[in-house]
Amino acid sequence: MKTKISQAQAALEKAAAQQQAQRYVLRLYITGMTRRSMQAVGNIRKICEEHLEGRYDLEVIDIHQQPTLAEGEQIIAAPTLIKKLPLPLRRFIGDMSNTERILLGMDLRKAAEKGAPVGTDSKQP
Amino acid sequence: MQTQSPAKKLTGIAKCPTGIRGLDEITDGGLPKGRPTLICGAAGCGKTLLATEFIVRGASEFNEPGVFMAFEETGKELADNVASLGFDLASLIRHKKVVVDHVRIERSEIEETGEYDLEGLFIRLGAAIDGIGAKRVVLDSIEELFAGLPNQAIVRSELRRLFLWLKDKGVTAVITGEQGEKTLTRHGLEEYISDCVIFLDHRVNNQIATRRLRIVKYRGSAHGTNEYPTLIDQQGLSVLPISSLGLNYPVSTERVSSGISRLDAMLGGKGYFKGSSILISGTAGSGKTSIASAFANSVCQRGGRCLYWSSEESPGQIVRDMASIGFDLDRHVRKNLLRFHSIRPTLYGLENHLVVLHKMVTEFRPDALIMDPITNLTAVGNDEEIKGMLTRVIDFLKNEGITAIFTSLTAGGTILEQSEVGVSSLMDAWLLLSMVQSASERNRVLYLLKSRGMDHSNQMREFVLTGNGIELVDVYAGLGTVYTGAARLSQKARDEADALERRQTEERRQRDLDMERRSLQAQLDALQTRLANITAEQELGLSLEKQRDDAGQRAESQMARARKAD
Numbered sequence A: 001m002k003t004k005i006s007q008a009q010a011a012l013e014k015a016a017a018q019q020q021a022q023r024y025v026l027r028l029y030i031t032g033m034t035r036r037s038m039q040a041v042g043n044i045r046k047i048c049e050e051h052l053e054g055r056y057d058l059e060v061i062d063i064h065q066q067p068t069l070a071e072g073e074q075i076i077a078a079p080t081l082i083k084k085l086p087l088p089l090r091r092f093i094g095d096m097s098n099t100e101r102i103l104l105g106m107d108l109r110k111a112a113e114k115g116a117p118v119g120t121d122s123k124q125p
Numbered sequence B: 001m002q003t004q005s006p007a008k009k010l011t012g013i014a015k016c017p018t019g020i021r022g023l024d025e026i027t028d029g030g031l032p033k034g035r036p037t038l039i040c041g042a043a044g045c046g047k048t049l050l051a052t053e054f055i056v057r058g059a060s061e062f063n064e065p066g067v068f069m070a071f072e073e074t075g076k077e078l079a080d081n082v083a084s085l086g087f088d089l090a091s092l093i094r095h096k097k098v099v100v101d102h103v104r105i106e107r108s109e110i111e112e113t114g115e116y117d118l119e120g121l122f123i124r125l126g127a128a129i130d131g132i133g134a135k136r137v138v139l140d141s142i143e144e145l146f147a148g149l150p151n152q153a154i155v156r157s158e159l160r161r162l163f164l165w166l167k168d169k170g171v172t173a174v175i176t177g178e179q180g181e182k183t184l185t186r187h188g189l190e191e192y193i194s195d196c197v198i199f200l201d202h203r204v205n206n207q208i209a210t211r212r213l214r215i216v217k218y219r220g221s222a223h224g225t226n227e228y229p230t231l232i233d234q235q236g237l238s239v240l241p242i243s244s245l246g247l248n249y250p251v252s253t254e255r256v257s258s259g260i261s262r263l264d265a266m267l268g269g270k271g272y273f274k275g276s277s278i279l280i281s282g283t284a285g286s287g288k289t290s291i292a293s294a295f296a297n298s299v300c301q302r303g304g305r306c307l308y309w310s311s312e313e314s315p316g317q318i319v320r321d322m323a324s325i326g327f328d329l330d331r332h333v334r335k336n337l338l339r340f341h342s343i344r345p346t347l348y349g350l351e352n353h354l355v356v357l358h359k360m361v362t363e364f365r366p367d368a369l370i371m372d373p374i375t376n377l378t379a380v381g382n383d384e385e386i387k388g389m390l391t392r393v394i395d396f397l398k399n400e401g402i403t404a405i406f407t408s409l410t411a412g413g414t415i416l417e418q419s420e421v422g423v424s425s426l427m428d429a430w431l432l433l434s435m436v437q438s439a440s441e442r443n444r445v446l447y448l449l450k451s452r453g454m455d456h457s458n459q460m461r462e463f464v465l466t467g468n469g470i471e472l473v474d475v476y477a478g479l480g481t482v483y484t485g486a487a488r489l490s491q492k493a494r495d496e497a498d499a500l501e502r503r504q505t506e507e508r509r510q511r512d513l514d515m516e517r518r519s520l521q522a523q524l525d526a527l528q529t530r531l532a533n534i535t536a537e538q539e540l541g542l543s544l545e546k547q548r549d550d551a552g553q554r555a556e557s558q559m560a561r562a563r564k565a566d
Helices: A002-021 A035-051 A068-071 A097-104 A117-121 B006-011 B046-059 B077-082 B089-094 B118-133 B144-148 B152-169 B263-267 B288-301 B314-323 B331-332 B350-364 B374-379 B381-401 B485-562
Strands: A024-030 A054-060 A080-083 A090-093 B036-041 B066-070 B098-102 B110-112 B137-138 B172-178 B196-205 B208-218 B227-233 B236-239 B277-282 B307-308 B338-342 B368-372 B403-409 B429-438 B442-449 B460-468 B467-476
Touching: A024 A035, A035 A054, A035 A097, A035 B208, A068 B118, A090 B152, A097 B110, B036 B046, B036 B137, B036 B152, B046 B077, B046 B089, B046 B098, B046 B137, B046 B196, B046 B236, B066 B118, B066 B152, B077 B089, B077 B098, B089 B098, B098 B118, B110 B288, B118 B152, B144 B152, B152 B172, B227 B350, B236 B350, B263 B460, B263 B467, B277 B288, B277 B381, B288 B307, B288 B314, B288 B331, B288 B368, B288 B403, B288 B467, B307 B314, B307 B350, B307 B374, B314 B331, B314 B338, B314 B485, B338 B350, B350 B381, B374 B381, B374 B403, B381 B403, B429 B485, B442 B485
Parallel strands: A024 A054, A090 B110, B036 B172, B036 B196, B066 B098, B066 B137, B137 B172, B277 B403, B277 B429, B307 B338, B307 B368, B368 B403
Antiparallel strands: A024 A080, A080 A090, B196 B208, B208 B227, B227 B236, B429 B442, B442 B460, B460 B467
């Protein structure tokens, strides 16, 4: 039992280490300097700083300025955050206030809960 | 169709013509200009096609560029779909007349993380509209947003904003929506779009599918309220305003030959009226097609065009069969004067037949139309429906001034003077063909049951199909009987023999009388001679007597002188 737990812990740490190495390419599409846009920009910057320090590439694009990008990137809702890398591609719409959802969607949940008791985690294969 | 009141003409809303055949007619000019219109219906009813035609025709026929926002199909798919209908969407896109923006919403890759709006959609649409100066917009189908975005409340409020925004932009928009369980659209789009709602229907009745279109509402405009049959074919969608025509068509006093000179003679010497409807009814094999073909042939020979709708035989078969009685129809087909449309009635519903016919007539512009036979339509409708359909056909043809011949098969054992589908009252002339059965043969007899507005023959004619066409022969109408065919011939021979005998008898009698006359004359001559002799003798006798008397007196006086009497 004990070895199993330690094995799982090792695997988890390894995965976390790999994740650490991965760079995140993020694009945030906003529509002008609205309150919601500003909130979204602020929220995502905070998340990135807290969880992806030094390994993210965030670009904020105002589609009012570049409407053709809206078509190319299939933007409908605003604000929209697109996680281009790592794959799979994901879209987050809204003012980025739901941090939990974003972390889950970005596969950062495990990294965020690194300090949590490993026992409960390791039981799940 | 409702008639427009004069007040409407003054203040009526501006219309945006769709270019779709028939739709502009029933909407009195098109969709409301600068307002959104909802097109709803079940899957496969032709919503996307109608929307596409609206954009393509707008760009190509009315010089109104358009934006097609496709939520379901990509631009390429859309172009391929409509290419089969003859629309070159790709070319219109190249010439900046049309923009197709494919909006892809992948529910699985979207996470909601708080408040948002659909400004992205607005910006895309706005950029597309401004990019080409679009006057028309299609959103097909905007309901995808409900499926793609989890927060329905946001979608609803944003849609409301979108439609207002479209109105502000002054573009004429077409929004499509899937039919719901009990509502017009699944997500109640009709709540937002109230200017014009068009409902498309595709229903199957008796295994035959018919498409129909109905204008559910149209604010500020008169519109047809019926369900109109629609058709999707090589030229796209067409809607047929089946009951918009009134009984005020122009009439002509011009006459057209029936192609059979004796028949023309029966029809007041000149033939049918131009633009009239003629019914030819008769039993099987009585020669309905032949008489109809004679007319077709005659029309084409004069350089006119004829459309031949056949529900029984293929064009090849008709051409071959008619060649055997001396009608070279193939020549007219090659010259594009004669066009056949052979179709099984069961291929589609009655209304679709009507739409197809309507379309072909509009396209080919024939001078004459032949429907051979109309009775086959019973396969797809009851008598009432067929009568309704034919009424529309006849009204339409009369309006166009097209002479039409309808043939009707009378089933064996029914009353001859009763057309199968009860359409005789709609017809201007009715030729009845029947078979007269005698000892060992059946012969064709033709007569005119009615012919409105002309002096026509009430005589029966036997009609004979020969290698050089149709000949009408006087039937032998003897004492209470009518002879046709061989019976007619034998009766004729009998008559001739009788006549010869009568002639010979008479001649003989004449000869006898002549001889008698001559013998009497001879007797008369002899008697006269005798009379003359007797007279001569009498005269001679008298003169001798006188001479004798004179001589006696002379002798007496001489004697006296000699006797010296005193």
